[in-house]
Amino acid sequence: MRDVVIIGVGQSQFGKFPEKQTLDLGREAVWAALKDANVAPRYIQEAFTARLYVDQVTGEVLLRDIGISGIEMVNVENACAGGGTAVRSLWKDIAYGLCDVGLAVGLESMTRGPFAGKIITPGEDDLAGQLGGAIPVDFALIARRLMHTRGATREDFAQISVKAHRAGALNPMAQYQKELTLEEVLHSRVICDPITLLECCPNTDGAAAVVLCAAELASRFVDHPIKILASVLRSGSYAFEQADLTSFEVGKKAALAAYEMAGVGPGDLDVIEVHDAFAPEELVHYEDLGLCAHGDALALLRSHDTELGGRCPVNPSGGLLSLGHPPSASGVRNICEIALQLRGHAGARQVPGAKLGLAQMIGGFAAGLEAGACCIHILGR
Amino acid sequence: MEQPFRAGIFAVNGQYVVLLTSHCKNCGQGFFPRRQHCLKCGAATRETESGPAGRLFSFTTVYMPTLHFKPPYSVGLIELGDGLRVFSQIAKLPDREFTVGMEMEARPRILWSGDGLAASGFEFIPV
Numbered sequence: 001m002r003d004v005v006i007i008g009v010g011q012s013q014f015g016k017f018p019e020k021q022t023l024d025l026g027r028e029a030v031w032a033a034l035k036d037a038n039v040a041p042r043y044i045q046e047a048f049t050a051r052l053y054v055d056q057v058t059g060e061v062l063l064r065d066i067g068i069s070g071i072e073m074v075n076v077e078n079a080c081a082g083g084g085t086a087v088r089s090l091w092k093d094i095a096y097g098l099c100d101v102g103l104a105v106g107l108e109s110m111t112r113g114p115f116a117g118k119i120i121t122p123g124e125d126d127l128a129g130q131l132g133g134a135i136p137v138d139f140a141l142i143a144r145r146l147m148h149t150r151g152a153t154r155e156d157f158a159q160i161s162v163k164a165h166r167a168g169a170l171n172p173m174a175q176y177q178k179e180l181t182l183e184e185v186l187h188s189r190v191i192c193d194p195i196t197l198l199e200c201c202p203n204t205d206g207a208a209a210v211v212l213c214a215a216e217l218a219s220r221f222v223d224h225p226i227k228i229l230a231s232v233l234r235s236g237s238y239a240f241e242q243a244d245l246t247s248f249e250v251g252k253k254a255a256l257a258a259y260e261m262a263g264v265g266p267g268d269l270d271v272i273e274v275h276d277a278f279a280p281e282e283l284v285h286y287e288d289l290g291l292c293a294h295g296d297a298l299a300l301l302r303s304h305d306t307e308l309g310g311r312c313p314v315n316p317s318g319g320l321l322s323l324g325h326p327p328s329a330s331g332v333r334n335i336c337e338i339a340l341q342l343r344g345h346a347g348a349r350q351v352p353g354a355k356l357g358l359a360q361m362i363g364g365f366a367a368g369l370e371a372g373a374c375c376i377h378i379l380g381r
Numbered sequence: 382m383e384q385p386f387r388a389g390i391f392a393v394n395g396q397y398v399v400l401l402t403s404h405c406k407n408c409g410q411g412f413f414p415r416r417q418h419c420l421k422c423g424a425a426t427r428e429t430e431s432g433p434a435g436r437l438f439s440f441t442t443v444y445m446p447t448l449h450f451k452p453p454y455s456v457g458l459i460e461l462g463d464g465l466r467v468f469s470q471i472a473k474l475p476d477r478e479f480t481v482g483m484e485m486e487a488r489p490r491i492l493w494s495g496d497g498l499a500a501s502g503f504e505f506i507p508v
Contacts, residue, residue, distance in 0.1 A: 140441035148481040193442045
């Protein structure tokens, strides 16, 4: 097994673009990543494309107009963990010598998809879906348990959104680039109590891409390769295996495996990006990633250590809350963010001296499972 | 015309509803809905009934429409006596707020209707 590095990152603008074709957003991201990597289309040997609301052969058609054809291409779906899954799948093939240079892309158009303007509900076959379940419902139930077991308040949840938007205001690619006050977040329309509108990620269209290559070849292309020190994907445990909604078994397992693979601990991390589709869940991820002891997530939040400028910034990009959340793109975008942070290219939202970072995504909600999948990458320079 | 919203999920017992569950003959793990084999140890299960009593483990009131329900409506996770947690519609009583740990019981309810068909089901109501 050999080392794999990120040599190029790119993303489209994230926002609502119902007039733009999803594949055009994807192409924006792919061109940006190829240019960043100094890699011409003909050097790409494999491509993995993640998309949730999908047409057939989405990657093949996406890359047709870039000038990439005839290579091995795989289309990937793992809900919000799809983008990370695409990166991991490419990582595996390069690490194990099946190819040297490849592309992983995640793209999504929510405004042109089946849930435009709506909350995402499971299909008719899903028992919880039939009984009024939906993704924001799942997170509202988690939030209520955080209130009951941890003493989390509505103000704590709102503060997570305020933190995200303060960072997002510094990110030119974000859907929302405006700071919000605690009052604005708290008094925005309730979606699923206690979660308010400004504590939910918006419907967003966007794409992100990375170019990976074998570490030994990186100097042919760039002088700032970012190493992938860990790449882990695990599927969710049964709901009956979850002691409480305040911790994901899969989140903990994936984190342990990632730290072991990278040979680091959570205390070594300089910068972290997590799935914050709904503000309250950030508290769960703090604990599952070992950023604090089990039960101490609120203390960590209230310490301000996870803000930009704090000891371990979480979501310096602005997170899904301000970037927006095109499900399959977010997992690639947050890996791009960590890479930019480690290169020192994160502009106004730079975490000074960042050397080690972690990008996590959790996704997929179905009756009987705690979640679909959790994907974690640890990057270093 | 009334029809259960899904077969094999619940049974009406007078004023109450019981949930049709399974428990593993070997390790005791419970399942809802019913299944023939244990997901933990693979052994055969036996058919059981759970409820109607339970405690409210978590809850939320939803303010956006979903497949069958217009807002506002409430749903929750109810922890049954045998430890199984089930997702269900819950009834909001006018003078009582939901609280975690609240005692609930399952009662029959029409969940939705249309085209002359009424989907019968259940909801948990504060005791």
